[in-house]
Structure formats: structure tokens, C-alpha cells
Amino acid sequence: MAAQAVLRSSARARLLSGAFCAQRGGPALWQHHQNQRAFSNGKILVEMDEATGVAVMKMKSPPVNSLNLDFLTEFSISLEKLEIDRSCRGLILTSAVSKIFSAGLDITEMSGKSNEHYAAFWRAVQEMWLKLYGSNMVTIAAINGSSPAGGCLMALCCDYRIMADNPKFAIGLNETQLGIVAPFWFKDTMINTIGNRATELSLQLGQMYPAPEALKFGLVDKLVPEDKVQSAAAAAMSQWLSVPDHARQLTKSMMRKPAIDRLVKQREADINNFVSFISKDSIQKSLQIYMDRLKQKK
Numbered sequence: 001m002a003a004q005a006v007l008r009s010s011a012r013a014r015l016l017s018g019a020f021c022a023q024r025g026g027p028a029l030w031q032h033h034q035n036q037r038a039f040s041n042g043k044i045l046v047e048m049d050e051a052t053g054v055a056v057m058k059m060k061s062p063p064v065n066s067l068n069l070d071f072l073t074e075f076s077i078s079l080e081k082l083e084i085d086r087s088c089r090g091l092i093l094t095s096a097v098s099k100i101f102s103a104g105l106d107i108t109e110m111s112g113k114s115n116e117h118y119a120a121f122w123r124a125v126q127e128m129w130l131k132l133y134g135s136n137m138v139t140i141a142a143i144n145g146s147s148p149a150g151g152c153l154m155a156l157c158c159d160y161r162i163m164a165d166n167p168k169f170a171i172g173l174n175e176t177q178l179g180i181v182a183p184f185w186f187k188d189t190m191i192n193t194i195g196n197r198a199t200e201l202s203l204q205l206g207q208m209y210p211a212p213e214a215l216k217f218g219l220v221d222k223l224v225p226e227d228k229v230q231s232a233a234a235a236a237m238s239q240w241l242s243v244p245d246h247a248r249q250l251t252k253s254m255m256r257k258p259a260i261d262r263l264v265k266q267r268e269a270d271i272n273n274f275v276s277f278i279s280k281d282s283i284q285k286s287l288q289i290y291m292d293r294l295k296q297k298k
């Protein structure tokens with residue numbers, strides 16, 4: 001895919017230079033055990049089954065898998081490592097943290113930091129989206145917990161979503177509830193999944209949907225009991241992998257390329273927009289109020 005080609009060069013350069021690995025205290029090398037390979041960079045664990053060509057990526061950044069700069073960097077590099085591995089055809093994205101898929105973007109990365117930090121953070125969010133939404137692999141989200149905002153975005157980037165059938169787990173793009181605005185590419189991703197009107201309702205209200213409602217709304221494709229999420233994802237994966245890769249990949253690209261190209265063309269402008277928006281005093285105040293409420297609910 002065009003966007004993939006653009007993105008691959010920078011991440012691969014970092015991957016090959018080992019800059020990231022050195023920063024983490026050592027290269028994230030594959031460990032082999034029988035038919036399994038695994039690597040971990042700290043916040044992400046990847047296990048690959050060589051017999052099926054399916055990798056399971058587990059987010060393991062407690063307490064809530066919030067997407068901070070370190071996490072996003074590890075995520076993109078891990079994804080790139082799988083993307084360039086020709087033996088890997090499918091990716092199951094899930095969480096190793098009980099009851100939480102991902103709490104979305106780390107709010108502390110968007111509060112009280114310098115404009116340079118906001119820009120670097122937003123570039124990393126964009127990179128995560130470009131890589132995951134544009135992946136050539138079959139991607140399945142095994143949503144084993146709550147998944148607000150950026151966590152929902154990650155799930156929406158996948159080709160298929162299976163969620164634990166527990167009404168306590170909710171998913172949605174709730175940005176307006178924080179007093180912030182989902183950017184156009186979050187919106188495009190949701191429109192491509194549930195359509196324009198449902199997206200408008202969902203985004204304006206900042207709606208979080210408990211699992212059963214998320215299924216009705218089309219935000220997720222299937223609900224299964226909590227302890228069956230991984231096995232259901234593996235079963236769905238084998239169905240998806242029965243389709244010839246080249247035909248499926250070209251079809252995926254046809255569906256997603258317009259949205260990807262749109263961000264690629266406006267990447268710098270989108271970063272500038274984010275920085276000027278997020279650094280406003282009124283927005284900083286809204287985020288502070290939201291964080292205080294989160295802490296007070298205990």
C-alpha cells in the first residue's frame with residue numbers, strides 16, 4: 001500500500017539502526033520455542049505461531065494500557081517487525097491487562113507538556129494508525145475489556161472485532177466527553193465501519209457503548225463469552241486466512257486508501273492543528289477536570 005511504503009522507511013530505519021532497542025536496554029529478538037516465536041519490548045508481547053503464520057500481540061502496560069509515547073513507539077516498531085516478516089499473515093490484537101483493552105491516549109501526554117512534546121506524541125499516534133489501518137496482514141481485535149477513544153480506534157483499525165460479552169465493558173469514541181474533538185481520521189475510520197449517521201450520533205454525544213449495544217450498532221462484529229475471546233479470534237482468523245492474500249489485500253487497500261492518503265497528505269498540518277488545539281488553556285482545563293473526575297470516582 002502507498003501509505004505503508006511511506007511509513008515503512010522511517011520505522012524500518014529506526015528498527016534497523018537499533019535506536020529503539022538500545023533505548024529499551026537490548027534488542028527485542030525473537031525467542032524460539034518449538035513452533036512458537038516470541039518477542040517483547042516491555043509494554044507489548046508478541047507471540048507468533050509458525051505453523052499458522054498468526055501473531056498474537058498482547059498489550060501489557062498496566063493499569064489501563066494507556067497509549068503514551070513509549071507505548072506507541074513500541075507498538076509501531078513491533079507491528080513493522082511483523083509486517084516485514086513474510087511468514088506472518090495474520091495479527092490478533094488483544095490485552096494482557098484484565099478487564100481493559102486500552103484506555104486510549106494517555107491523557108497525561110496531552111496535559112502540561114511542551115508543544116514539541118505534543119507534536120512528537122501526535123506523530124506517534126498518527127504512525128500507529130497509519131500502520132495498523134494500512135496493514136497488509138489480516139488484523140483481528142480480540143477486545144477483552146473496555147476500550148474508550150484511542151482504544152476504540154485501535155479496534156476499528158482491525159479487519160474484524162470480537163468482544164467479550166460483558167455489559168461492564170464499553171467501547172466508543174468518547175472524545176467530546178473530555179471536551180476534545182476526534183480528528184478527521186478517527187471520524188473517517190468510524191464512518192468506514194458504521195456509516196455516516198451512526199458516526200455523527202456517536203461522535204457528537206461521545207457515546208460509550210456497552211458490549212451488547214456495540215454489537216447492535218456495528219462497532220463490533222461478534223460477542224462471545226469472556227473466556228472464549230481468544231479462541232473465537234483464532235477461529236475467525238483461519239476463515240480470513242483462507243482467502244488468497246493478494247486479493248484480500250488489494251480489496252482492503254481499495255476500501256481504506258482514500259482515508260489513509262488523506263492523512264498522509266496533511267500529516268504536518270494535522271500535527272500543527274493538534275498542537276494549537278491541545279495547548280489552549282480552555283482545553284487544558286477540560287482535560288484537568290476530566291482527570292480529576294476519573295480519580296475521584298474511586
Ligand SMILES: CC/C=C\C/C=C\C/C=C\C=C\CC(=O)SCCNC(=O)CCNC(=O)[C@H](O)C(C)(C)COP(=O)(O)OP(=O)(O)OC[C@H]1O[C@@H](n2cnc3c(N)ncnc32)[C@H](O)[C@@H]1OP(=O)(O)O
Pocket residue numbers: 063064066100102103104105106107108146148149150151174175178180181182183273274277278294295298
Ligand atoms: C480541531 C481538532 C484538531 C485536532 C484534534 C484535537 C484533539 C484530539 C485529541 C485527542 C484525541 C484523544 C483520544 C483519546 O484516546 S483521549 C483518552 C480517552 N480515554 C478515556 O476517556 C478513558 C478514561 N478512563 C476510564 O474510563 C477508565 O480508567 C477505564 C474504563 C479505562 C478503566 O477503569 P478502572 O476503574 O479499571 O480504572 P481507573 O481507576 O479508572 O484507572 C486506573 C488509573 O489509570 C488512570 N487512567 C485511566 N485512563 C487513563 C488515560 N486515558 N490516560 C491516562 N491515565 C488514565 C486513572 O486516572 C487511574 O490512575 P490513578 O491510579 O488514579 O493514578
